Amino acid sequence: MHDHASPSGGLRGASNRRLLALSLSITAIVMVVQIVGAVLSGSLALLADAVHMFTDAAALVIALIASAVAARPANDRRTFGYQRAEVAGALVNGVILIVLAVWVAVEGVRRLLEPADAEVTGGLMLVVAVIGLLANAAAMWLLSSAQKRSINVRGAYLEVLGDLLGSAAVIIAAVVILFTGWMQADAVASLLIAAMIVPRAIGLLREVASVLSEGTPKGMQVSEIREHILSTPGVVDVHDVHVWQLTRGAPVMSAHVVVDDDDFRGGRAGGILHELQGCLATHFDVEHSTFQLEPAGHIEHDDARHA
Numbered sequence: 001m002h003d004h005a006s007p008s009g010g011l012r013g014a015s016n017r018r019l020l021a022l023s024l025s026i027t028a029i030v031m032v033v034q035i036v037g038a039v040l041s042g043s044l045a046l047l048a049d050a051v052h053m054f055t056d057a058a059a060l061v062i063a064l065i066a067s068a069v070a071a072r073p074a075n076d077r078r079t080f081g082y083q084r085a086e087v088a089g090a091l092v093n094g095v096i097l098i099v100l101a102v103w104v105a106v107e108g109v110r111r112l113l114e115p116a117d118a119e120v121t122g123g124l125m126l127v128v129a130v131i132g133l134l135a136n137a138a139a140m141w142l143l144s145s146a147q148k149r150s151i152n153v154r155g156a157y158l159e160v161l162g163d164l165l166g167s168a169a170v171i172i173a174a175v176v177i178l179f180t181g182w183m184q185a186d187a188v189a190s191l192l193i194a195a196m197i198v199p200r201a202i203g204l205l206r207e208v209a210s211v212l213s214e215g216t217p218k219g220m221q222v223s224e225i226r227e228h229i230l231s232t233p234g235v236v237d238v239h240d241v242h243v244w245q246l247t248r249g250a251p252v253m254s255a256h257v258v259v260d261d262d263d264f265r266g267g268r269a270g271g272i273l274h275e276l277q278g279c280l281a282t283h284f285d286v287e288h289s290t291f292q293l294e295p296a297g298h299i300e301h302d303d304a305r306h307a
Contacts, residue, residue, distance in 0.1 A: 019146050023139040024060040030135040037128030041121040044111050045189035048104045049166040056159040086247045091208045093155035097201035105194040111187035120186050122177035129170035136164035158200045166193040214244035217251045228279050234263035234272045254290040264295040
């Protein structure tokens with residue numbers, strides 16, 4: 001379900017796994033270039049960005065594995081399939097981002113307090129950072145469409161975004177070093193990279209927590225769903241409404257719907273059910289909805305029993 005190609009076609013319309021694989025290739029190549037550049041130039045910011053790229057490469061591998069697992073069909077033991085594997089992959093990505101941010105911050109502060117004796121070669125630092133910026137921009141473009149449909153791809157997208165912003169910070173630091181000779185600009189850029197990573201990581205972890213706690217998907221209002229259900233001809237009341245999501249882009253909904261006795265006994269229950277499912281799919285993009293239709297007397301009986 002979450003590995004299909006986009007209807008728009010083109011390279012960005014490829015399957016999630018292919019897009020992740022392409023992004024992994026770009027990330028791995030740029031990572032090697034940045035490691036070599038960091039060693040030759042002595043730049044901590046460039047090394048931090050290279051380590052970030054290394055972490056992203058590992059995270060993309062995790063995302064690829066999760067995407068492959070999520071594509072496995074449902075069975076009697078996993079009735080919803082393995083789509084939650086994407087959420088697990090996103091959780092790992094978020095944790096990796098937090099750990100990385102702490103490491104970069106510690107190293108950046110150490111460089112500020114204890115300036116390195118070695119000179120930072122601003123020219124080489126600038127060239128490598130520009131290469132990283134262009135490569136990350138290409139990877140973001142590849143993932144920009146799919147990340148709207150998959151929380152797993154979104155995790156990878158956010159990490160590539162962090163790389164791009166990190167490369168921009170390194171470019172600025174390199175320019176400062178070239179024109180002013182202030183070597184500590186390299187450490188400042190490292191701290192900026194750490195500061196940019198944390199909010200995105202927290203946002204991703206919040207989304208993962210919402211999915212795992214079966215919270216209502218962002219942008220969906222249960223009150224609006226109730227109103228739509230109640231506006232269906234023949235529906236008297238609705239209760240026990242539950243809305244959650246298996247992963248990003250896969251909302252699930254269930255509800256008990258009280259139907260007018262005459263409509264229920266008159267054989268209109270099937271038509272009402274069809275209208276309800278069509279309403280949820282059309283207005284709220286909920287493809288998997290479950291309704292328990294009940295005659296009005298059924299609710300009165302339950303109320304009396306539990307009174």
